[in-house]
Amino acid sequence: MDHKTILKKIKLTIQLMELHDENTFKIRSYQSALNSLERGDADIMELSEDELSKVPGVGKSILEAIKSLKESESFPQLDQLLEKTPQGILEILQIKGLGPKKVKTLWEELGITSTHELMEACQSGKVAKIKGFGEKTQDTIIQNLEFKASNAGKWLYADIEEVLESLTDKLENELKESKVSLVGEYARKMEIISQAEWLIGAGNISSVKKKIEDLEDFEIDATQSGPFSIRGKVKSVDLKFTIHLCSLNDFPVKQYALCASPLHLQSKISENLSIGDALRANGFKNDSEFFSQHKLQYIPVEMREGYGEVQLALEEKLPDLLEEKDLKGILHNHSTYSDGKHSLRQMAEYCKELGYEYLGISDHSRTASYAGGLEIEKVQKQQEEIDQLNKELAPFKIFKGIESDILGDGSLDYPDEVLGSFDFIVSSIHSILNMDIKRATSRLLAAIENPYTTILGHPTGRLLLRREGYPIDHKTIIDACAKHQVAIEINANPWRLDLDWRWVRYAMDQGVMLSINPDAHEMDGYGDMKYGVLVGRKGGLTKEMTLNALRLQEIENYFSKRKKELIQK
Template sequence: MDHKTILKKLKLCIQLMELHDENTFKIRSYQSALNSLERGDADIMELSDEELGKIPGVGKSILEAIQSLKSTESFPLLGDLIDKTPQGILEVLQIKGLGPKKVKTLWEELGITSTHELMEACQSGKVAKIKGFGEKTQETIIQNLEFKASNAGKWLYADIEEYINELTEKLKDEFSHSLIAPVGEFARKMEIISQAEWLIATKDIPKIQHKLAKLKDFEVDKSLSGPFTLRGKIKDWDLQFTIYFTSPEEFPIKSYALSASPQHLQSQIDSKTTIADALRVNGFKDEKEFFSKHHLQFIPVEMREGFGEVELAKEHKIPTLLEESDLKGILHNHSTYSDGKNSLRQMAEQCKEMGYEYLGISDHSRTASYAGGLETERVIKQQEEIDQLNQELAPFKIFKGIESDILGDGSLDYPEDILQTFDFVVSSVHSILNMDIKRATRRLLTAIENPYTTILGHPTGRLLLRREGYPIDHKTIIDACAKHQVVIEINANPWRLDLDWRWVRYAMDQGVMLSINPDAHEVAGYGDMKYGVLVGRKGGLTKEMTLNALSCEEIEKYFSDRKKKMIKK
């Protein structure tokens, strides 16, 4: 149990109270307490009962609920509500765009208690006929259900990475005389993993298969398996697996072939030969020899996606890719001034302790009231604290930033006299996400044209496996960033990884710099920088084209020079 989980449990309780028509006053009191807890600076787990009791809205019943959550991970009211709620309704409540009131209506009028029943009702047109729904809402529900279904059994790379690595080491220990390597999406460090895949080289395939089938981690499906493959599901995880078998002699060939994407394998080495053709006819002891034989520059595994990397390798134009050690600072972070978990001091001290030269703090702007967005007085207060901390922590430096909401018309939050007080501005969309491509693109273009926009934050607003991003014309957006000298963020949060790596090379080709930003809401979020670097490398990102690979002095000059050039006074 942690701070965020307690907040999620209280929110679920509020949803279920609304669903079951609990006392309105009671619902409001819980919501009031939740609002106060979300806006507070402290970690609930670290607060004493006395300190919790002083928080506005936290009365006796809510204090008891929090105490129970800390010790048992639930509390009586929540337990009772869950007990009288069909399990499928809890899933329906997770569908984007359906609040408790709408779910209650669907339950009462159509008897819907599962996502399967909801989809059937939508497809038959029943949902559109209910008062307050209509055709548009019905179509949105269908799209959200299809998106959810299409992502079932898939995992974020960041969520599965540690487990797959541990399982790989376990296989190596178990079969120490065999060659073993993860292949497929995981080997290429794809942002989403739909199955775990390994290649095992052995001289006794039947023996290894027999032993593997007995390992408690794997649930083998014999109907899907064959003489050279084992398939099934990893126990305790909703994740499919495939284990391929080959001879030690063929291990280098098979490893390459099974790790590359189909598009990469079909890439032409010359007019007659693809990568796949070359793998079939040429034996080689390792990948280095393979590339050398075909006069190709070595292609890093994560780049073997079929996005023109073979053409670059033929011309020896694959650059030296960005390393995590190249990064000198961390931009786009939140503190307790808005919706962060750690104080400004804590965020700065941890950043410095990790060896970085600077921190960019960019809390939410005032329009993001749901996230404790900063009113003007809070901006001034934060900047005063930054000045004090900069004197204390020098030569480490905190840069004054803001994550300004891009409003519906594309304008930025705050008047010009406030915007000019920031060293940099991250401009991001957080609301009105149901835009078509024309409106979404126009909105971003307006923000990019604003001279105060330094960095375009998470350009599509996507949340991987949770929601699709709004559609944008990537080329038009990137071209505009080139024209107006706006940096594009690669948001390193594993749920975002936005800008998508597939557009990194185009951005660099247009002269647009990228910034690896964790969007950290607590010090632990700094660890996400790793995933931003991974997807940057997939797109061919270099140190030279990464904003926060600049030293503290260099980026301070960059911010200063850009403001002087772009903002006419």
């Protein structure tokens, strides 16, 4: 068990209590405890019973529940609720937009106890006829079910990274005479991984196959495997895999081919020769030698997607890509002032400890009441604390920011006099997400045109594998950011990675700066900067076009000059 898993178990208990009409007072007490534990700074696993009992809302029954969770990964109340809940109902509870009350209605009125039954009921129009649902809710459920089905068995890069790297190490140790390489989507640092792929070059392929078949980590599907491939599932996770086998001599060409996307392989080196054609000639020891032979600039593996990188390499116009060490500060972070886990001081001191020169704090604005959004008095209190901390932590600096909600009409949260008190503002949409492309684009344009917007936050609002983003006209949005000198965020949270890497080069070409922001709600969230850099690099992002690659004095000047020129017109 760990801190997050305990919180998930308590949240599931609350959902099931609501589903089964448990005592309202008891549900509220559990919710109160959950809120306190989520906002607390300490790790539940490290807290003693005495320390836990002092957490607001944690009474005797919840204390016993946590104790039991630590020891046995469950507790009696949860066990009893799970016992009387069909397994399929638990799956339905995970569908976006369906809370326990609606799930209970579907269960009682239509006898729905699985996602399959729910889809059938929606497609036949039965759900729309239930009071409180309607056609719109029914259509949304269908979309969410389809989205969930299309993403089954897929993983975020960040969530599968440790598993795949560990398996690679194991393969290398078992096959010491062979060459082992991760290839495919993972090698190109794709944001979503649908299959793990390895290439193994060996002198004796039969011997290698036998050793792999003896490993307990792989569930091999013999019907899908062949003489030079092993297919199946990685046992520890629901992820398909393919292990490609080849001779040591063929390893360089196979490695290149399997690491590149089909579009990259189709890209032309000359009028009559594609990358794929050139690879078939085989006669290089590694990819660096291949590029040299064909008078191409070296193309990093993560860029081999077929998005014009070959033409740039022919013209020697590929830039030096951003590296994590180029980043000098971290913008867009949350503290306990809104919905963060750690205090402003903790977030600042840890940021400084990591070697950064500055921190941009940007807690939620007041409209985001669900996330503890800051009322004006709280803004003033936080800014006073920032002034005091800046005296203590100098030369490290905390910039006063806010993540201002973009309201339904595109305006920003807070009156102008409050907006003017911040050093920078991240403007983001968090509500009314069911927009068509026209409304979403218009709403974002209004926010971009507001002189107080410094950075456009997670432009599409997507949550990878969880929720599709609202559709936007990317070119129109990027062009507007160029006109109004607004930077665009690459939200580095692995669930977001938004702006999508496919639009990075267009943004840079228009002169729009990108900002790698972790949207950190706790100190460990700073580690997500790595994933923002990975997707930035996929799009060709450079240090020069990255806002938070600016040194402290440079970004101070950037913020103050921008406010002077745009806000004080």
